[in-house]
């Protein structure tokens with residue numbers, strides 16, 4: 001069993017680092033912390049970065065989690081290797097590029113690249129954005145899966161992942177008390193389906209909704225409220241067509257875990273929004 005602590009960062013390929021920087025700082029409200037010829041690092045909390053864009057293929061996506069006990073990184077690699085999962089150890093150079101002490105990588109059954117990190121670097125500085133979107137940190141990713149049941153079984157077998165709720169066949173998975181750090185959405189492709197940043201309160205959602213409209217940003221869902229996590233949300237289309245979500249889903253699953261049962265919601269718009277907003281997002285349609 002590999003014990004993960006939380007989602008840590010995402011890595012996204014792009015052919016336009018300049019455009020990514022402009023969108024993420026001026027619209028999303030992330031803080032650019034480092035920029036080289038082929039890298040852009042953006043942060044949303046005290047952690048060194050939440051997003052790294054690299055010069056490469058759009059659609060080349062990685063999601064990283066940090067491991068609870070960093071001394072178990074070698075054991076985690078051994079477990080994945082013996083299970084025949086495509087995996088490997090990151091080099092010192094690759095670890096430096098990620099601002100972590102060490103990491104391993106593997107592919108989930110859909111082919112999504114996942115990294116497991118030991119001792120990620122703290123920035124030593126506060127997050128200080130140029131646009132106040134109310135962001136409190138990276139919340140979760142929606143990850144595409146070509147077979148939700150298969151990939152759910154994979155995550156439950158090898159990791160401390162637990163199902164918080166299902167929408168149709170798609171599980172919302174947690175590795176800590178926060179309702180979910182990852183959601184698997186059925187798709188024909190692999191990659192990140194959306195990137196969620198948590199914001200402090202509903203006012204931040206509504207202020208952003210007006211702001212995004214004033215900037216002619218395409219709103220793809222919301223404002224609304226998820227019956228699953230209880231979060232208020234708004235989704236919009238970003239650089240390279242990657243979807244971003246702001247939400248304030250503060251539901252924690254604590255207490256009598258033995259008797260907790262994930263709730264099954266039908267694959268229907270009302271399961272995504274209890275206010276009646278309809279998603280313009282392929283993976284959220286029934």
Ligand SMILES: O=C(O)c1cccc(O)c1O
Pocket residue numbers: 142167172183194196226227228229230231245247249272
């Ligand atoms: O927060 C949620 O519960 C949620 C539900 C469906 C889809 C999402 O992206 C979510 O974040």
Ligand SMILES: [Fe+2]
Pocket residue numbers: 140142183194196245
């Ligand atoms: Fe989400």
